[in-house]
Each structure stands twice: as C-alpha cells, then as structure tokens.
Amino acid sequence: MAEVAPQNQNVDMDLEWMDKTGSWDTNAEPGRNGLTLADIQIGDYGEIPDYSRNLSGRPRGSAPRPDSMRLGNYTVREKSEIWMDNASFLYEEALQRQWSSATDVPWETIEPLPDDVEQAQCQMATFLTEVEFVAGDVPSRWVAKTSPDFFEARQVLLAQVNDESRHMDVFRKRALANGGGLMRSTGSTAGFVGGIDLSRDFTEMSSRLHISGEGAVLTIFRMGELMAYNDAEKTIYRLCAQDEARHVAFGVMHMRYMSEHAPERRDEIHSYLDEAEGGLLTSAANPAGTLNQTSESLAILLGGGIKKFDEGWRKLVAIRRRQLMEYKKRVISAGFGERFENGRSRLTEIMEQAAA
Amino acid sequence: MSRAKLSFPSVEWFNAVRKEFNTDEEFHRRGAGHCNCVAGVKVGDDVFVLTFEGQECTSVEQSGELALADADFYMSMDAVDWQEMLANISKHGHAVGDYTLNTLDLNRFDGLATSVHGDQFREDMFFRFNQTLQFFFDASSRIDTRFG
Amino acid sequence: MVVLDSPRLWNRLQRKLAKKVKKKTEESTSTHVKQLKNFEAKKEEIEIPEPRLNWMGITREWGVKVLPGEKGLTLGSLNVGVYGEIPTTWSDRGRNPRGAIASGARLPLAISVQDKADLWANSAATLYEEAIQRRWIPATDIPWDQLAPLPDDIEHAICQVCTELMQYANTDIEVITNWQHKMAYGYHEVKQYLATASFDGARRYEAFRKRALSNGGGLGLESTCQVNRVLLESTGGWTETVATWVFNRLLFALTICRYLERFAYNEAEIKLYQYVGQDLARILSYGIDHLHYAMNADPEKRASVGISITIGDAFLVRDLRDPVLKEALSIIFGAGINGVNKDGLDTFYEMLDTYVKEYLELCAWLKLDRKLEQMPTIFQADKRKR
Secondary structure, rough: HHHHHOOOOOEEEHHHHHHHHOOOEEEEOOOEEEOOOOOOOOOOOOOOOOOOOOOOOOOOOOOOOHHHOOOOOEEEHHHHHOOOOOHEEEEEEHHHHOOOOOOOHHHHHOOOOOOHHHHHHHHHHHHHHHHHHHHHHHHHHHHEEEEEHHHHHHHHHHHHHHHHHHHHHHHHHOOOOEEEEOOOOOOOOOOOOOOOOOOOHHHHHHHHHHHHHHHHHHHHHHHHHHOOOOOOHHHHHHHHHHHHHHHHHHHHHHHHHHHHHHHHHHHHHHHHHHHHHHHHOOOOOOOOOOHHHHHHHHHHHHHHHHHHHHHHHHHHHHHHHHHHHHHHHHHHHHOHHHHHOOOOOOOOHHHHHHHO | OOOEEEEEHHHHHHHHHHHHHHHHHHHOOOOOOOOOEEEEEEEEEEEEEEEEOHHHHHEEEEEEEEEEEEEHHEEEOOOOHHHHHHHHHHHOOOHHHHOHHHHHHHHOOOOEEOOOOOHHHHOOHHHHHHHHHHHHHHHHHHHHHHEE | OOOOOOHHHHHHHHHHHHHHHHHHHHHHHHHHHHHHHHHHHHHHHOOOOOOOOOOOOOOOOOOOOOOOOOOEOHHHOOOOOHHHHOEOOOOOOOOOOOEEEEOOOOOOOOOOOHHHHOOOOHHHHHHHHHHOOOOOHHHHHHHHHHHOOHHHHHHHHHHHHHHHHHHHHHHHHHHHHHHHHHHHHHHHHHHHHHHHHHHHHHHHHHHHHHHHHOOEEOOOOOOOOOOHHHHHOOOOOHHHHHHHHHHHHHHHHHHHHHHHHHHHHHHHHHHHHHHHHHHHHHHHHHHHHHHHHHHHHOOOOHHHHHHHHHHHHHHHHHHHOEEEEEEHHHHHOOHHHHHHHHHHHHHHHHHHHHHHHHHHHHHHOOOOOOOOOHOOOHHHOOOOOO
C-alpha cells in the first residue's frame, strides 16, 4: 500500500492488514427504504456460498486469517438447508414493524367482562404464552448452529425470537390486566418425537414451526381480532398476526428454496408434512384443535359467552376449515402442492374431521 | 377535514386519503413501519390499485380487472359494504368492532382479501401489512366523503 | 422473462388474463354463494359437543388487575401476588408460565439453568422494556447520506474496525443463542430480555457491515479469536460466561465505541456508535446486575467469577498482542497514518486506560478483589511496552 505508507516511523507499524481485505471500492447506496441489507448485497458481498467452510465466525466477504481457530459449532453449513430468497426483505420488514406491548396497546380500553368470557380470554392467554415460548427458544437454538455466511437468514430468525418474546409478554399482560389471572397450561408443547423441539434438521423444524404451527397460530391471531371485546385486544391480535405472517413467510420461502435447490430432499420434506398434517387438528400447538381447554375457550369467545357456546362452536369449525385451507395454499406456494393431487395428503379427511 | 366532498370510490378520494396517510407520522409507528406491496381495491366493479413503498402509499390508479393480476392481493366488497365500513371509520375516527379489515375478512365467507394468482405467500401480505392497511383506511376519517 | 414485442401476442395475453380475472371473479362469487349454502346446510350437521369446561375456575390467583403506569403496561408491573413470586429454584422443566397451573403429564425439556442465582438480574424486566422503547433501525435511523469519501488509510482503518466489531456482535449473538433455550421458563424476564439482546446483536452486525460497504471500502481482515473462543467455549455456567463477557468483551467493546464516537468523521458514524453504545450498555447492565445478584445469592460464585475474569484477561491480552486492531484504531484516532505517532497511539492507550479504570471500578462495586498491579502489564500504563 505505497500510497498509505507511514511517513513518521516512530512507531513500528505492521499495516499488512491493509492489503488483506475483502473486495474494495464498495459503495452501497441507500434507496427508498434506507440502506437495507439488500442494498449491501453487492459484488462479492452478495455471493452466498452453497457450502460454508467458515468455522471461525468471520463475516462473509472478509479476509480470513489462516491461523484462526474453528470456534463455530455450525451444523447448518449448506445454503439450501436454511436459505430463502427474501431473507433481507423480511428482516428489514421486521425491524420496521416492531411495536411495544407496553405503550402501543390501548390498555385503557379494557373493561370488565363477564366472568365466563374473562376466563376464556385468560385461558387463551395462558396457552398463547406457553406456545410462544416454543417459537422463541427453538429458532434461537438454530441461530447458534448456523454458519454466519447465511447471516441474512439468521437475522430473520433473531427478529422472530424477539417477536415471540413480545408475544409471550403481551399475552401475560392481557391475562393480568382485567381482573383475571393465568390459568392452566397444556404442558403438551414439548418433548414429543415429531414435535418442533426435537427436530434434528432445520427444514424439518421450519416445516413444523413456520408452516403448520405458526400458520395455525396466525389464523388464531386473526380470529382473535374478530373475537376481541375491546380495542386493546383487537390491537394485540392484529399486531401479533402481522409478526406471525412474517414468520410464516420465512417458512414458505425457505421450503420453496429447498424445493428448487435440493430436489433430492423433496420426499423427505413430504414426510415432515405428513407428520405435520397429522397434528394439524390434534396437536396441542393449535388452539383451534381438539384440545378441549383451548377449543372451548375459543367457542366461548367467538359465541359471546357460555350460553352462546353452540354459535361459537360453529364459528370455530368454520375457522378450522379456513386454517386448513390456508395451510394447503401455503404448501402449494412452497412448491409441494402435488401432495394434494396424488393422494398423499390427508387434508380432505382432516377437513371432514374439522367439522366433527 | 377536506372541505370539498370527495366521491368514493374515485382516484381523487384515494389520493386525498393517501396524502393524509403519507404525511402523518402516527400512521407509521405502532407496528406499521415500512410496507412494500401492491394492493387492489375492488368496489363493486370499480378497481383501484394502491402501491405501497417504504413509509408511503406512492400511487393510486384506477384500472380494469386485468390489473388485479399484478396485485399481491386485492380487497373486494360491494359498494354498500365499503360504504358501511367507511361510515364506521368516519364515526369513530378509526375502524371499530366488525369493521376492521381483518374482521371483515373473517366474517365474509369468501374473505375480503383474495388474489388472482392464488399464491398464499402473496395473499399473506394482507396480514403482514395489516396495520398499515388499517391505518390507510382509518385516515379516511379525515376526508369528507360522498358516496355514489 | 418473455419479451412481448408482438402487439398481437400482447393483445392475446391481455385477453387471456382478462378471462382469467373474470373467471376468478365468477368463481369467487359462485364459491361465495356455494359456501354460504354449504354453511347453512352444514350448520345443522355440525355436531356440537357438550362443553366439559373442566378448565374453568382453575387458577392460582384470580382478580388481578394491573393498570398501566406512566411507561405503559410494563413487564415488571405484572409481578403482583403469586405472579411476582420468583422462586430460588425453578424445578419445572416444561413451559409452564410462572403463576399458571402446570399440567400434570408432560415431558421435560433440556433445561439446565434452573436456579435463580444462575441467571437472574433484578433489572431484567426494565431492560426488556427499555430495549423495546429504544429500538432503532440501521436502514433509516442512520443518516447514510452524510458519509463522504475519506482518505484511504482512514477508510481502511474504519472498515477494519467495523469487521472486527461485526465479529464481536456475531459472538454476542452466539453466546446468547447457545444458552437461551437452556434457561428455565420461571425466569421469563431474563429470557425475554436476552431475546431483545440477541436481536440487538443482529442489528450491530448489520449496522457495521453497512458502514463498511457504503463508503468506498469493504470488509477487512477477520478478528483474532481469543476472547471469542473463551466466550463460546464457556459452557459450564452462564454466570461464568457472563463474567468474561462483561469484563473482557462488552466493557471493552463499549469503550471502543465511545472513542469511535468521539473521533467519528461524519454524522452517520456518530449516530451509529451512539446507538450501538446504548445497546452495549444495556447488555452490560444486565451482566453486571446478574453478577451482583449471583454472587450475593451464592457467595461461592465469587471464586469462579474471579477465575473466569482472570482467564478472560489472559485471552484479551492475546488478542491485543495482534497489531491489527491497535493500528486501525490509532489511525482513526490520529486522523490518518501520519497522526498515529502524534495522537493516535496515545489515544489508543488512553482508551485502554479508560477501559481498565472502569473495569477496576466495576470490580470494586462487585466486591471482587482485583488490583491494577495484578493485571497483565499491557493494562498497566507505567509498565506496558508500547
């Protein structure tokens, strides 16, 4: 680096590092949405390796040190295992659309509700607090296992962990803000083979967490807005639904990428979807499923009290159907629609059960 | 409140709402930051296409049904249902009860939001940007609206 | 992409699309009508179960009504009655929210941090709300348009420092995400705060990358790995990990950011270092508060915390033996290579002294027996070799 050589040599400087850089002369410029992650995916810096050999945790595109130690405990090192095309957009969207459960929810609009309705609301809040614990811890664990060469996807997962933390908090707040309290947790959100926690593969986890699990919860959040009794609840559910839709988008786009770039894994993915579909109604992670404490709470909330349980139940059935239809369309969008044509999917049968 | 009554649905009406929405910082906080999508609005047979980029709704165009093919999703109701929703917004300053976009969607058997392409990923943008869309229509409470 | 250069082809496509839309609209209408009919027809067919309602009335405490205060409805304000009882050990390895009634039959999760002394900080709930209130967005909250071309040596130095700070952020993220799922749910305030802290880490990672790639430079040489290694290989105890993290990384990184802000070359960098500094100060607060709590609740921890810091010091010294960060910072502080001898290196050592001063003050506050003369010589102004 002749042009930057030191003129005053009082201090012995090495400066060799100045010649050890990633691509130089990089000039990313902000656009309409500011300086986004997409804006800095330029030149070499936008090239994501199909397989990551980065075990020291160095930033993608930086110059490696030959003597670096292998610190990263990364098991996700293949791009297709975690990648999706819209990661940078989803991450920026998450940053832009953050909210505060303390100050953005009009808590003052909550007014005393009939006891049966308050109990149902608190039971749902207890359940959702429990479920959101899953959706926070599991993606977090996968972040540490993923090579930072795929940092855009990791950023989206970290945003999700943050979102889920807020969901845990907002439902706890709802349970304790209107003369009620927490009720009984289901205890069935963890520990089962085929569950979200125990997945040994990221795509397996994502198909369960993002597609079937959060897809179902998204419908519930939207339904929550419908069954809200005040502006505070409407706001809570609407804002949670936005977040959840982003998480679902992650899953859909990842599966789409996987389908296109690792076709040899398609059958395996179908196996995960088989299991996920099996649990769509029976899984305790779906509040509109068959577990009685959540489905009864929903029916009470949707009907407007125990006396209108039947009416509420009918709405619940309609909503279950909608959940299943949306699940189906997401799977199609993810590129696995053939399962609904070739008889592999049990969705039609499950839809019949939904009405039962 | 704009002085001259603007007719709904019309490009002028949407532009007036757009101006209110784009210029009030309150509509870009509380979970409603940047939004990037193309949303169709179908009022009976009239079709409008709204483009959201970053903090703003950058354009409104009146189009034929053909344009809905390019929209990520579109919201469709009869004129009378839109009128009811806007009347509710006008009365309360924002949508309440059964008149929020999401509730309208759930209460209608075919939903409020749908798409030509049937891609749920793009249709999900209706949920992902729901607070922004809600604030956009809530901004119409500041417009003196004439129907028909 | 299909290029439609033929008007006939274009028209045909238009007609086809119009047909599709019309069909979709008709389908939609007929589906609507069909669904209505189906729903009406099925209304009677739907079997309505007799509600069991066996979940009703099952609560440890009812009638709780927490009202929002000046800061809204905060997480900490929910700690009333049984909901505010935070036990010294949380033996439940499930996801039962604190204060709820646990379901009887459930399988345990791989949770290993179950003692309050091992993770708690009294400020966790406050820090959680603070993190949410003080969120910022690198894309739009940094005035990137204020960046202007800098002399090549300075741009190189800034890009090098950004690269190293990115790797610090990467380690912060991995430290938290390696531990978070092992922590018991009864201490949700800590888990929730750490969720915001890992997101803050993601933001730091992103912001420094953006700076490096937006002013004619690029990324530099990867960071030395010694403190990163200690942090990632510390898997035995969260408190011990936090000790090294606080003393040998977070405080050091915060000091660097404070000096970078002082010597920033434009408004964009000032904002960047200010925002990052705030985030680092918050995680540092959690760490200090946790160490304070942990050593008071379990005095035996004082020894393992002390050892962790001693080990951390040794590895920080290894990092500092590498000339890259020192040279890069000295160039920034000295306004170029030619200023290294004039001011740059002095400022670098002033920064190091500031770090050591705060380090020792912190030790004193935490009642950790640590003296300057016990520390490696690089931290002692009168003994170090420049």
